[in-house]
Amino acid sequence: MEKENSKKFGMVIDLDKCTGCGSCMVACMAENNIPFREDETDKLLSVSWMHVYRLTNVKPFPDTEECYLPRPCQHCEGHHGHSPCVSVCPATATDYDMDTGIVSQIYTRCFGCRYCMAACPYHVRQFNWWDPLWPDGMEKSLNPNVSVRMRGVVEKCSFCIHRYQLAKDQAYMEGRREIEEDEYQTACTQACPAGAITFGDLNNPKHAVYQMVKPDKKNGGKPKNPKAFRLLERLGTNAKVYYLSSREWVRRAGDNYLKTEGQAKHA
């Protein structure tokens, strides 16, 4: 059960600001030692914790509009921590942390059954189809705080949890119990040149993420801000990544609707 002082780390991505530059993807790969191959043309075989989608309103010129949507792990809470992936893992290799709200992945326990991948509707979970190999010398630039993953296991965005651990260690050394908002920020948040990504504690009214979306705790964390939405809200995943957009078609692209519920779906 969630404790009184537990945190709920989450992210708000302002799609009006995102330019689709991909800095978040690059920063994420470098920070988290994400392996890559010489031929990355088949994106369904790539490992990419942060992926930027290009959305369009499918209207002819001059009404065509585009939007870029970065998609990290949504760190779903589901009902009481039963996120789609956590509840299905047969070996408890993934866990929902009630203290942080982060969905973790234990690489050394995962035996690669891929049930979590099947259960995740966001495709944030990816499989290591190959052994990780870096070009000669590049292994020296790997992040020592993040373990590299072996072939045959599933991995996904961790909200850079190693940074949280480092921040907590630092606070402990300085005799503090709590960390400040800016002490724990994800790599993608810091790398975004447009400042489109904001990260913080959704349980803390002082944090920017809380003020931006105003999550309704009594209503499964749904945003009170009318410009904010979560991907696939109707499935009940109770995600902790919120998106902001001033455009109606972008907000509607975040979920599935029947034709009787309004305009047709966006492709």
Place this chain on the structure above:
Amino acid sequence: MDSALIPEGVKRCPTWQFIIWIGVVGAVMMWGVFAILLVYIKGLNQTNMNNAYGFALWIWADLTVIALGGGAFFTGFLRYIIGKDELKHIINYAVLIGFICYSSALLILGFDVGQPLRAWFIFWHANVHSMLTEVAFCLTCYFGVLCIEYLPLALENRQIDKVPFFHHLSHNMHEIMAVFAATGAFLSFFHQGSLGGVPGVMFGRPFGFREGVLIWPWTFFLFTWSAAAGGPCFTILITKITEKAVRKKLVKDNVIELLAKISGWMLVGYMVAKIIDTWYWAAFTAPSKGFTLMDFYANNPGSVYGIWILIAEIGVCGVLPALILITDKGRKNRIALFLAVLLAVLGVCLNRWVMVLQVLAVPVLTFENWAQYLPSWQEIATTILPVAYGIIMISLSYRYLPVFPQERELNPIEAPVSQTQEQLPEPETPPAGAEPEPSPSGS
């Protein structure tokens, strides 16, 4: 050469013919073994699975063989618990087919995981909320039960049976087989159901997700039901194919017809439940997530997952075989019976296919497209391997074990003595054209 091992009173093909047959099927099996080695050495990159298709041909094969192997638990349940005594003439074969199916499923699971050496984590770090955990425990236990059920048959080999200990062990195991049949039925109910729960609990995948009762989605019950209906159909199908292959009648019609009748009524019940489930899912569950029925069946490349698949599963491979099997005329017509059990088996295969692959193919995010997948040759070879393994197991068991209790009666290899004596005009004169003394060496 191997005549001493062949059961008494039955005729088998010459040894050289048998060796060639096993050699050919064995070559196919070795092709699959080679593919397994490639997968073990190089990893799952040898498959055409990807991050969208984390489950594919192998998981389908797993779910399918387990469903078709359901003939063992359900026939055992009917024979030992319900008391359908006629089924004792086909229970050996049902157990053998179940044993092959379940050992194949375990084999496939052994190379389907990314880190096979850690496969035991499923027991050690078990997550009680996961349907796969339940499947792993029940599957392993039930395979143990199947081994126990198969063992008495193996001990009935002519030479092994000569050892008093094995003779008595086999006899006593037969006596207590009802206990194992009940255990098998209990375990099967749960793991067949849990396999149905695998897609049913995925609330992030509207094609597979179903509501249910307590922790069990409706697919839990539907999978168990379809295995109980389709499993015996598979037993009948394989029996009929075996009879064709050996050109002999092995099981009397009344036994087959009884099993077919029960399967038919099980199939009727399953179809009613499946149609209600499909209607409720299409009318309420999916729309509550923003999907219409046709969202799941339209606009996919080549209409691979067109509405035809639902019609084929429920109509052609569900209702039609059920109607054939519940009618006396249908069961007595050899072609109709064969067609019905074949369609019922295909229906189970198709159901498992959509509940594994279509679940993953349907786009959930509005800005994603249908995922496509074609298995690699390594996946195909490893999936054909269990078929070859099954043929070898059946061939060996049929040759050396008394699998079919009615075979001697249905295929006498000499004329009955009393009849022969009546026909003889002179006791001293040997009958013209009479068969020689049965000799296993001539088999």
